[in-house]
Structures are given as structure tokens and as C-alpha cells.
Amino acid sequence: MTTPPDMVIFDCDGVLVDSEPITNRVIQNSLAAHGLSLDLEEIMRLFVGGTMQGVMDLARDMGADLPSHWLELIYDKIFVALGKEVEPIPGAISVLDALDRAGIPYAIGSNGPHAKMKVSLGRTGLAERLMGRVFSREDVANPKPAPDVYLLAAKSAGIAPERCVVIEDSVSGAKAGVAAGMKTFGFYGETPKERLEPICDVVFGEMADLPKLLGL
Structure with a gap:
């Protein structure tokens, strides 16, 4: 025993x-709006367990056109979604x-x-x-x-x-x-x-x- x-x-x-499905959906939608389309499986493989700064850095490396204040924007969206769901x-x-x-x-x-x-x-x-x-x-x-x-x-x-x-x-x-x-x-x-x-x-x-x- x-x-x-x-x-x-x-x-x-x-x-x-x-929270992961909710957070990943918000990330997916935001990245798609900034030029990087990924399916949810790829989002989870790349980003689960990391930091949002890490998400931002890697997404930019992959071609996402993210503004300098993206972290503030994405956290606002995530907080709203989590608070509801x-x-x-x-x-x-x-x-x-x-x-x-x-x-x-x-x-x-x-x-x-x-x-x-x-x-x-x-x-x-x-x-x-x-x-x-x-x-x-x-x-x-x-x-x-x-x-x-x-x-x-x-x-x-x-x-x-x-x-x-x-x-x-x-x-x-x-x-x-x-x-x-x-x-x-x-x-x-x-x-x-x-x-x-x-x-x-x-x-x-x-x-x-x-x-x-x-x-x-």
C-alpha cells in the first residue's frame, strides 16, 4: 500500500x-484574429503548462502579429470567460x-x-x-x-x-x-x-x- x-x-x-478548454478556446480565437490559425489540439500541445508570455513569444515566432499589449488583452478575455464558465x-x-x-x-x-x-x-x-x-x-x-x-x-x-x-x-x-x-x-x-x-x-x-x- x-x-x-x-x-x-x-x-x-x-x-x-x-479551465484549460476555456482558456485554450480564447487563445485560439485571439491568435486567429492576429493571423495564426491553429486547431485546439495544436494549441494544447504547444501551450498547456506554460506561461502566457511564453504563448505570446512562441505565437509571434510562428507568425502571429500580436500587439505589445496582447498579454493585457488576452487576460481580460480569459478572466471574463472563466468568470462565466x-x-x-x-x-x-x-x-x-x-x-x-x-x-x-x-x-x-x-x-x-x-x-x-x-x-x-x-x-x-x-x-x-x-x-x-x-x-x-x-x-x-x-x-x-x-x-x-x-x-x-x-x-x-x-x-x-x-x-x-x-x-x-x-x-x-x-x-x-x-x-x-x-x-x-x-x-x-x-x-x-x-x-x-x-x-x-x-x-x-x-x-x-x-x-x-x-x-x-
């Missing part, structure tokens, strides 16, 4: 909140309930900005539950795939990295978890399973399976 970890650190988008990942709330019952602390470590998480966590009812335990790439020197945000979350809780489990849905995030020295579980909700398997210690496709995988 798996030994429960001392802490679980979740990515936010695509792991706790079902985003829901929790099915089963995610039950996972947090199980961790609470077991007395195991948890946190978020995300490449997204705090403003975006405030919207998505607020609409899904998770903001109050995770107050003081939400960490962003804005809080550290380097975004994922660097381990900084995960190491900060563990340090803030006073828990050794090797006693933490990371729950990720992207390749860059999984690499960050491994680089942090944490056991890394790959949730293949949006990212193909075969892309996560070579990196992660465990892969799973349903949040309902996670408590057992954590040894709860």
Missing part, C-alpha cells in the same frame, strides 16, 4: 479547475475532502498569475478553502519547468520536498515536480497519457482514483 505523503501540491488549471474538475472536491479527513495539508503551485486563480478559484468555491496556500510563478524567480513554485509551497508549509506529492497535468509541470525532488503524479485529463508516463511516477485518468493512489 502506498504511504500517504506529508503534503500534496496541486497544479491549478486542468487539475483542480476545468469555469467549474471544478470532476472529483477534485472529493479529493480535497479526503485530504482534510486524513489531516494532510495541500496547496496550489501554478504557472498562472494570482489574478487568474482568484477568478477561477472564486467561481468554483475553492478560494476560501485554499486561502494562504496558493502559489504562483509570480512569487518565484523561474516558472515551471523550474521547480521554484513547488519548492516554495513546501517550504511555506515546513515540509521536506521528498515528503510531498505533486499532481500535474502538463509536461512542463511534471518536469517541475521531478526537479523539486517530489513524487509526481500525472493526471491525463487534457495531456495525452503517453506524454506524461516517461516523466511521472504515477499516471491516472480519474480524480476519483487519486485518494487510493495517495494511500488515503
Whole structure:
């Protein structure tokens, strides 16, 4: 039986909140309006798990004619869409309930900005539950795939990295978890399973399976 970890650190988008399809649709429409037409599968392959600055830089390299203030424009559109549509990942709330019952602390470590998480966590009812335990790439020197945000979350809780489990849905995030020295579980909700398997210690496709995988 798996030994429960001392802490679980979740990515936010695509792991706790079902924001990736919404965000990717907004990105797709914006890039198409600026001369770069990509299908959703390509959008997800190229951009999921990265930063919006990374999206902007790569899209420009691929021929998108993006204005200098594109980041401000795209975040405005994303925030509006998330505020209207985003829901929790099915089963995610039950996972947090199980961790609470077991007395195991948890946190978020995300490449997204705090403003975006405030919207998505607020609409899904998770903001109050995770107050003081939400960490962003804005809080550290380097975004994922660097381990900084995960190491900060563990340090803030006073828990050794090797006693933490990371729950990720992207390749860059999984690499960050491994680089942090944490056991890394790959949730293949949006990212193909075969892309996560070579990196992660465990892969799973349903949040309902996670408590057992954590040894709860």
C-alpha cells in the first residue's frame, strides 16, 4: 500500500479547475484574429503548462502579429470567460475532502498569475478553502519547468520536498515536480497519457482514483 505523503501540491488549471478548454478556446480565437490559425489540439500541445508570455513569444515566432499589449488583452478575455464558465474538475472536491479527513495539508503551485486563480478559484468555491496556500510563478524567480513554485509551497508549509506529492497535468509541470525532488503524479485529463508516463511516477485518468493512489 502506498504511504500517504506529508503534503500534496496541486497544479491549478486542468487539475483542480476545468479551465484549460476555456482558456485554450480564447487563445485560439485571439491568435486567429492576429493571423495564426491553429486547431485546439495544436494549441494544447504547444501551450498547456506554460506561461502566457511564453504563448505570446512562441505565437509571434510562428507568425502571429500580436500587439505589445496582447498579454493585457488576452487576460481580460480569459478572466471574463472563466468568470462565466469555469467549474471544478470532476472529483477534485472529493479529493480535497479526503485530504482534510486524513489531516494532510495541500496547496496550489501554478504557472498562472494570482489574478487568474482568484477568478477561477472564486467561481468554483475553492478560494476560501485554499486561502494562504496558493502559489504562483509570480512569487518565484523561474516558472515551471523550474521547480521554484513547488519548492516554495513546501517550504511555506515546513515540509521536506521528498515528503510531498505533486499532481500535474502538463509536461512542463511534471518536469517541475521531478526537479523539486517530489513524487509526481500525472493526471491525463487534457495531456495525452503517453506524454506524461516517461516523466511521472504515477499516471491516472480519474480524480476519483487519486485518494487510493495517495494511500488515503
